[in-house]
Amino acid sequence: MCMTMKLHFDVSGEDFTRAGEASGKVKSKLKQLGIAPDAVRRVAIALYEGEINLVIHAGGGEIDVEISPENIKMVLSDKGPGIADVEKAMTEGFSTATESIRSLGFGAGMGLPNMKKYSDEMKIDTKLGEGTRIFMQINL
Amino acid sequence: MSSFTHSVYLDSEKCKGCINCIKRCPTGAIRVRGGKAHIIKEFCIDCGECVRVCPHHAKKTRYDSLDTMKEYKYKVALPAPSFYAQFNNVTDTGIILKALIKLGFDAVFEVAAAAEMVSEMSRKYIADHPEGKPYISTACPSIIRLIRVRFPELIDRMLPIITPADLAAQLAAAEAMEKTGLKREEIGIFFLSPCPAKVTSVADPLGIEKSEIDRVLAIKKVYTALLPHMKHDDAGDNEYKRAGRIGVSWGITGGEVGGLLIDNYIAADGIENVIRVLEDLEDSKISGVDFIELNSCTGGCVGGVLQVENPYVAKTKLKLLRKYMPIAGSHLDGKVPENSFWTKEVEFIPVFRLGATPKESMEIMQKIDELAEALPGLDCGSCGAPSCRALAEDIIRGVANERDCIHLLKRYLHKISSDLNSL
Structure with missing residues (x-):
């Protein structure tokens, strides 16, 4: 049997004070598991970007993480507005964040590009008006 | 591998076995067992929080007379x-x-x-070495000790002076x-x-x-x-x-960065605040900063x-x-003193890792998770561990047992007494 550990988090929307809670918890678990420091860092960065996206764009959502000795799989799903143009959204610097969000220092247009950069595999399923599901995998 | 020498120690005569120190230790390094506090030497970073908080002055520091x-x-x-x-x-x-x-x-x-x-x-x-920015100050020894057991990705950022x-x-x-x-x-x-x-x-x-x-x-x-x-x-x-x-x-805090004559720095003090800065730095949440001064103690x-x-x-x-001092009284005058840089690598020591391999760690963590679920989740500290989670870890490590939890013990005693009554 392949050993896996599953974690689930509900991310509430518009609550910046709690953004980063899920990625922080995942990070501390991975450290205790003795996962390679570089992989821990990549998971923490990619997941935090995703978590912030859930808060900023989707009004919250859910994160599921599956840890196995071979890889870490992350699924971020939301019932938000969906992404109109995925290719454009993947461009560094492109952002649809509002001015008020930018004034908080977010919305630099690096969220999705960073998630791709720090993960080994990434897949986006999105439908306008229905929501988005992002899959990321980091191999160990 | 470096040893874990410490200068904080316990005067067990004075220790009442209360929970003040276990709750305040930033690395979860203290347990009360057998009515006395014990410091887990691999976890301790000598920050002195327990010395500060102990109402009975049982936590002491070794120093020369x-x-x-x-x-x-x-x-x-x-x-x-x-x-x-x-x-x-x-x-x-x-x-x-x-x-x-x-x-x-x-x-x-x-x-x-x-x-x-x-x-x-x-x-x-x-x-001369802009590629390593932001650098973390290394004047506070507790910070170096914290980084070497908890922030392996930041070891290379420590200023090697x-x-x-x-x-x-x-x-x-x-x-x-x-x-x-x-x-x-x-x-x-x-x-x-x-x-x-x-x-x-x-x-x-x-x-x-x-x-x-x-x-x-x-x-x-x-x-x-x-x-x-x-x-x-x-x-x-x-x-x-x-x-x-x-x-x-x-x-005082801000003094070291003051000497760097830069504006894009962070100066944090108080060990809990320091840990937050290190976590954020590790997750690349901090940018545009050249130097990070960290002091374990509030105020520096x-x-x-x-x-x-x-x-x-x-x-x-x-x-x-x-106020009326000259800006600086001592200068290098173009001569860097001998042996003023680090000569030894600081190595990461994964003391908080649960098992020898990720697979083994996962098996252990699953057991801990199950056990932690069964504990009341009050983090009351009465068992001698700082949190229910820490007790669960201790039980799996074989250094504590479920009856150390007074709430589980109470439940257990209730069960025995009702079993006896029904006889």
């Missing part, structure tokens, strides 16, 4: 910058430096003077040998320390092979011995006074547990004291 001065022919005092901020009505550091001589020291070498050289070296190092105290010790020893012609072992270099972490860093240094500090005295002990020797007439310049504003300012070194004065009052005193 003033009597050790008798062991040396020539004795040099190295006052930490924060030392100057402990006294009332002292408007000039000359009074303190002269009083140290009257106390029995043959010379004084201000750590603040060496700090100014470290500031200069740091400025140059950061300019020795501490002002260690540099002062090297320079003072060389000066004393030249002046007296005595052998090194006949000279005693005495550091006046604000905290246990600095005591530990002398006994078990990180980054360097050996510290030139021979003895570490607690500021609070020197303070009382020094008071009768302090005279207003001694104000003014003397041969030992070589530090300026930059050096003296190292005693003035907040050390071996100090006398309230850190906030001390900060004000230090600011008043430095």
